Amino acid sequence: MTNLKVGGVPEHFNYPWYLTLKNKKYTKENINLRWQDFPGGTGAMCKALRAGEVDIAIVLTEGIIKDIAAGNPSKIVQTFVETPLIWGIHVAKDSKFKKIEDLEHATIAISRYGSGSHLMAIVNAFNQGWNVDKLKFKVIGNLQGGIDALTNGEADYFMWEHFTTKPLVDNGTFRRVDNCPTPWPCFVVAVRNEVLENNANEVKKVLDIINAQTNNFKEIEDIDKILAKRYEQKLEDIQKWLKITEWNDGKPITKNLITRIQNKMVSFNVIEEKKNSTEFVKNMYI
Structure with missing residues (x-):
């Protein structure tokens, strides 16, 4: 059994992770995946990735790009939510x-x-x-x-x-x-380099499971009512959110996308200089 820790914000975007864990989908693949809530958001998760306290994090695109540029030993393996936040x-x-x-x-x-x-x-x-x-x-x-x-x-x-x-x-x-x-897809999946080197196959399995879950997430019966109750939201707000939110269906993140985002971040003064996009991305499907 491979032990992996994943972190994310305790918000409706990450409910698909809850479902896959509840249904023991990772255990069936011999992976002991443990979820950790990060109410402090992306900054707290970047810190946890650096410290090795989590192996995988569902982080904001702009935050992890800035932190990898500053030396965070992690890579983006795919987008998680394709639409803007x-x-x-x-x-x-x-x-x-x-x-x-x-x-x-x-x-x-x-x-x-x-x-x-x-x-x-x-x-x-x-x-x-x-x-x-x-x-x-x-x-x-x-x-x-x-x-x-x-x-x-x-x-x-x-x-x-x-x-x-x-x-x-x-x-x-x-x-x-x-x-x-956000002028870019909002959430990505980041994984520590050490985990990518030692447990690439397990990471692939985790991605396959979560992508299969998000692929039909909106078709789950009464998902709007379930989310509204769990996250104490009005039903019409959740319905509006579901309408404008799209998850990744398993496509790897492209270096071109990272380059375009970096260009915007440089123009916004969020990062000082653009780096080679290969420093940020690991394609799990080559």
């Missing part, structure tokens, strides 16, 4: 800020440096034509930290996935002033 831009319910233009000099709550909430705040600033060098950040750890920071005035706005934060908008904790979609 919609980031909601939130302020406290009674905030003086009313529209996106008001936020140019405001303090941004981020889970950690290198996280999606950090990098997408930079992307949003570029979209708005703001001076990125003058952005002010407050590290808050996770979603609860963002709620606390906005509520007590330590930060002015906070970017997090639109549907995950929708209940907080509905109950008046947050007010959403705008949305900012």
Whole structure:
């Protein structure tokens, strides 16, 4: 039995992993796969990959590209979610800020440096034509930290996935002033290099199992109701999310895609220079 640890955010995107684990699909392939929730998001997972605390991570594309460029000994083996992530831009319910233009000099709550909430705040600033060098950040750890920071005035706005934060908008904790979609596929599967060298066949089996699950995920009977109940979402919000979300059907990630994403990240000042795309990708199907 091969032991592997996989990490991801405890959000609706990763429910297919829960189903495959519940149905013991990895055990049937002699793989003991263990899931770990990372409410702190991509920054926390990058740190865990570096430390060898997880073997596989379902991470935001921009975060892992930046971290591999900075020396994370991992590779992207495929995209997980092909469609963009919609980031909601939130302020406290009674905030003086009313529209996106008001936020140019405001303090941004981020889970950690290198996280999606950090990098997408930079992307949003570029979209708005703001001076990125003058952005002010407050590290808050996770979603609860963002709620606390906005509520007590330590930060002015906070970017997090639109549907995950929708209940907080509905109950008046947050007010959403705008949305900012990622200009690339949002989630990828990253694996530590050591695991790719020693357990390539097992990693392939894991990918085959999860891709088979996501391939027919939307056809599962009452999946909208199941997700709405599990993640405490309104049914119409989950239905809207399912409509705009597409998972990878097993295609390997291309070097061209990594190059295009790097070009955008350089233009957004998220990374300083473009690197050879072979440093980021491992094609499991050659």
